[in-house]
Amino acid sequence: MKHYDYLIVGSGLFGSTFAYRAHKIGKKCLVIDKRPHLGGNVYCEKIEGINVHKYGAHIFHTSNKKVWDFVNSIVEFNRYTNSPIAYYKGKFYNLPFNMNTFYQLWGVKTPAEAHAKIEEQKSIAMTQMNAEGITEPRNLEEQARILIGNDIYESLIKGYTEKQWGRKCSELPAFIIKRLPVRFIFDNNYFNDCYQGIPIGGYNQLINGLLDGVETRTGINFFENRTQWEKIANKIVFTGKIDEFYDYQFGKLEYRTVRFEEEVLETTNYQGNAVVNYTERDIPYTRIIEHKHFEMFGLEIEKFPKTVITKEFSTEWKDGMEPYYPINDEKNNTLYRKYENLAKKEKNTIFGGRLAEYKYYDMHKIIEEVLNIDI
Template identity: 65%
Template sequence: MSTYKYDYLIVGSGLFGAVYAYMAKQKGKKCLVIDRRSHTGGNIYCENVNGINVHKYGAHIFHTNDKGIWDFVNQFVEFNRYTNSPIANFKGELFNLPFNMNTFYQLWKVKTPEEARAKIAEQVKELGLSEPQNLEEQALSMVGGDIYQKLIKGYTEKQWGRAATDLPSFIIKRLPLRFTYDNNYFNDKYQGIPIGGYNKLTEGLLEGIEVKTACDFFEDRAYWSSLAEMTVYTGKIDEFYDYRFGELNYRSLDFEHAILEIENYQGNAVVNYTEREVPYTRIIEHKHFEFGTQPTTVITKEYPSEYALGKEPYYPINDEGNTELFRKYSALAVKEEKVIFGGRLAEYRYYDMHQVIGSALKSARETIV
């Protein structure tokens, strides 16, 4: 008979932790979920403002080709038919994203795929870049000067806080060019937004499970660890090991939210600002995720920033140095007999929502006995 109060302590109530807790409960396990924030849900948390579900930590648009994952999330909340079709604003000119026939018409007035391909090929040939040495050269060799200068360069430099010539070429492994008049950003078969916001998904996953918020695992890790036979850790892997090999690098984000006394600010959920001189990368108008008709609206300007302790780590910088550093931490993690690591921070990788759910389901199936 176990002397522990819980079978699992789950550190972090984001998607990985919430899915793992749900799966453990289905197997009859007793779980305690703790989170250092004052709410559950991690970065998918929504705050209701004037009846609008505001994506507090940036836009989250669910998309997947995996029917099993789609069916899994739809157990907890119904998803609407939202289709991501962002707009790019470059010095007041508007372009459709992703790069498609609408974009090419807006750039060059070409009307057929043949004309568009020829225009891109002509620009690429003029540049003569046979062996790209950095992100700028890689992008230019794929899409030519016009698309790069108007829709990639400024946005990318803001995102990474560095000149495109100082960024490695592998960051842009591929730039999808679509020679159809289709503004659907994702190719995935299933996409949408939970009706009523992402909190309904989190609440459904954590229903009947004990949860404590505003609890920092590291303030008394010995106590928290003593409560359960196993710990599922979804935080930063370098923090778990007291940064013994050094800190992993991230990019962070700052958000500027505003309530506007108008019904409709920009007519689209996502508008990217691709010129370098505009300090934010995009403006989100949250009501459009759920086709809202409220008399007011809420917008969020998203500013990329350098990560520092105390800020939220959003995007891992998976360059050679960080990858090698993560390998050292990962080598320690695989030796742990009482700790399961999972999620974007513990695995030091960028995850879309369906990917982190898939990772949590796989981990749960392999480790819950």
């Protein structure tokens, strides 16, 4: 007799949502996680009364009402709207690229003026490429210039992207930046989705609600006693690295990772915004997160005498580091497909999430996928 219907390896959004659905229909589940806490990368730690996103900022957004209603049935979400700001050479610019950004860059005041300026710069970039006999963009730099022009590329894209990927834009594939959001309206809302927000009380409230009544164990590494864990359940839900599951038999997939530097500051309000991107190449971190602004608004900010900020440094991934962003270039995608073919043959293992499927997932897409699984 197996002890459980499902052994769920990983307590992030995929594993926790799967456990919730299985538990609701009477399935016996065990969720294990190698970290000392539940929640995967959405885990928050309470510091100075502030919910700190320990593994980077997470903002929930979706246009899928079914997904939005589902997460709000677990915990109510607040009204947070993501409106990041870019800092470049002593000046601030609104994101995403919109009329506020164009006014800050060029002083243009109408959509027609902004459109004309962008088209002028795009035309210059195309003319330069044609003069060199280039018919299609060969890299990210050329792609960005013909999409948005030189000014925005140089000030708001180039340095940030090179820090994010650890490579020059001229060495990155063009497909990474095939589309750029451009709005000819004064609108700093980063997302186009109908719904967005943060769980009131932090993401731990969402995870705790999803795992309510489900048996969980933390500090457990599935691979340290794999044979034992595979024996205790009828099926496994695996959310870790797919190449590790298959003992790296075809080789190791590559990632980018992030290093975090966290500080508690003796001020009520450090930067006035949750997210500020630093787009200069010479500034080593990509952005600063001030966690207070995700859940505190207006005068509420002043009630807490301190604030917590996190500087994020994009880093080349090595063994032992936490994998964050899959590098979906041709080499890695070809390698992943080999592992994917093995996974398709598994009858008693379900693979899900960004590591098991080797692709970047927004949170709502993870939940949407789990809601559509036949459990």
